[in-house]
Amino acid sequence: MSTINYSEKIPNNVNLGEDRTLQRALEGWQPNFINWWDDVGPDGSTNYEVYLRTAVSVDPQGWAQFGHVKMRDYRWGIFLNPGDANREIHFGDHKGEKAWQDVPGEHRANLRRIIVTQGDTEPASVEQQRHLGLTAPSMYDLRNLFQINVEEGRHLWAMVYLLHKHFGRDGREEAEALLQRTSGDENNPRILGAFNEKTPDWLAFFMFTYFTDRDGKFQLSALAESAFDPLARTTKFMLTEEAHHMFVGESGVSRVLQRTAQVMNELKTDDPQKVRAAGAIDLGTIQRYLNFHYSVTIDLFGADQSSNAATFYSSGLKGRYEEGKRTDDHVLKGQTYKVLEVKDGQLLEKDVPMLNALNEVLRDDFIKDSVAGVGRWNKVLEKAGIPTRLTVPHKAFNRQIGALAGIKMSPEGRVVNEAEWAAKKSEWLPTPEDFAFVASLMGRVVDPGKFAGWIAPPVMGINRQPVDFEYVRFG
Template sequence: MSTMNYSEKIPNNVNLSEDRTLQRALEQWQPNFLDWWGDMGPEGSTDSEVYLRTAVSVDPQGWAQFGHVKMRDYRWGIFLNPGDAERKIHFGDHKGEKAWQDVPGEYRANLRRIIVTQGDTEPASVEQQRHLGLTAPSMYDLRNLYQINVEEGRHLWAMVYLLHKHFGRDGREEGEALLERRSGQEDNPRILQAFNEQTPDWLSFFMFTYFTDRDGKFQLCALAESSFDPLARTTKFMLTEEAHHMFVGESGVSRVISRTCAAMNELKTDDPAKLRAAGVIDLPTIQRYLNFHFSVTIDLFGADESSNAATFYSTGLKGRYEEGKRMDDHQLRGQTYRVLNAVNGQLVEKEVPMLNALNEVLRDDYIKDSVAGVERWNKVIEKAGIPFKLKAPHKAFHRNIGALSNVKVSPEGQVVSEVEWAQRQDEWLPSATDRAYVQGLMGRVVEPGKFANWIAPPVMGINRQPVDFEYVRFS
């Protein structure tokens, strides 16, 4: 097999060309990655030239190089944020010690598990979004989908680099397994359930990139605190790209709302049937999609009480969101946190050791951040003069993990019976009829500057280009 030119084919700042062992591992893995991309990457994209951002270094000038490139020829690079030779561990039992450059033997299994779980989400989302390009509402949106897809591919490279570099044969085997699992596949699914859900339409895609990629932000921020310095540096750079994914989601939902509000004012109606007849997505349907994606995503943070979370923190593998800004001892001994439980048909709070509640701490940080974006959507509705407010559901709503998975709760936080849940589920979550209607709107619009009827154009284009720029050149 011919040797790759690592500085050109794979932009990197980890001296790939000087590490023969790593070169051999990647020379075996890269063809399998390209085969996976060909099989499971964006359908029908192979020969398109797309106006993509490519990272070629970590400095501000290098991480955002724009230009038209064929999808398969995209240069997936490997980057770590600049290191600090004096960096100290700042939380957990090893607080004050020097950060680790190699994996401590006693934490090897847990670190590998953390990296594999994060790595598995990256190809999963590409698989979930595989067919969306066939129904893109505009060339602008198609380009954004493709940008997210290639960056999720780069984030997979980032995790596979860590596995190959620091975990030997075990890491190489895990790297191969990341390409073998498939989103939604019955016998070999992705690790986390939210990444086995379908993304069948663009409203789902925008909700996914707003809510579920925001989970990615919070998980990456927690890993960016890690005492294992290569993981911390890798995830810090990944966060620069994750911001765009959340922007696509927030602005996408905002544009759907804007178009709906315009139709409501044109037709002087809030009747969902009349609005559907006009080919837009009514606000109650948007609320049900919001309820679904919010609730599925907050399950990703895991059980409310978790001994694993306590172990990961105490051993220094995974910190809290913005650990350095918190005013406590960063070891949490003797501290408590309130979590929700269902007792005799009521939601009640109980105090538990904070170390065991760290999943809930991260979930609550995430919820606060998510709700802020929902309020920005409400400003669009308010500006249009429409008396309707979107709302994030109660965190106990539609939960399938932890203590709240055994109880049915309304979006307002009221415990309801199984019978009432069955009767009202279609009020609260997208029904088969809702999904069929939304999917029925999905038709490809790819003429520059043109947009599907159900979504408004963006305020501005990408990288100071006009909205009607030729973002995708079809062969």
């Protein structure tokens, strides 16, 4: 069992104490991290004691310990999955060679860029979720928000460790810059578009954690294949935490649907205005939020054809999702993949070299996974006897990146003209009125066991605790 030494200032399982220079550098970065947390972390939460899980080992059997802790005192640290001295690179041009423990000079710039981009998403989501605690629908949900926040903070630590250890002065400067960019900032925004969007309410938060954290799952899974072994081991451990974030999103939307269906059945109506008047979120609004978060998230995978994606794969820096389960040659030269384009107002498929289409391969894997979860949401409606079903929009809908950027497309996948887009946009994407209505429901409910009127309670509490357990002590 790979345990973690909590007596050290920075808990870790990477023998940090044996590298005094690195330890001092990270201890120098730590106060800046805490200042960042105080400035833009969860609003007003400084004195709260939260029932959090903390990593105590990196084996799947026993890595989590639960207890009340002040978030500012959370034991952020550096945890890598156990290594395998015989690990080989299993895709790309270096297939069959020994995995790298250090950064090869020729791949230095690309690896740094990959690590910085991943690292930048982690603090961004904490900043996006900063004010949500002030409108929590329950103490249970407040605790889940805070658990996600501290884990995103730890994921930032994971990337900063790699930058400090393997990239010298450049890495140290990049680590500082990760705390200087701010989500949505006009002058110094976060690197990726979705991480500059607002998360104004809890329905947006649940959609974000369902869809955008799922992008995290697929990106981290692709990096967990990397020939650069420290990156692969780091991201493998991060995936154990990412699963909880997606659970919060999936179960959150399920509970919203459950409550909406209950109100629809009580009132015997599907009239959105009557559902809203009863204090629940109508299904049309939920569908529009889904359309928005899904389309913004699939843009995160990048352009459908990318020479960078080809380089990252051939160099061994970033594999595919579940690379080891695929039955091709793991080199992909001469293979093709279908991508979409619009020609003469028609949506068409064309074959392109697979190496250049690896962003699209990952996006399609994500879409398959996302659709399965939306199917589970529909089971909630089916069980309640509600005939409406949620749907995932076409992957060309509302895209801002790649060949499909700016194409006007209906959620069903029909190319439309500017006039129809303008007329129908308010049926397809959330409107200012939708945001204002959802915001009007966001009153804070934090008495143990009490829940806001727009969401159903969960089936069970956290770590076998009752639903009405005191998950947050307000101090």
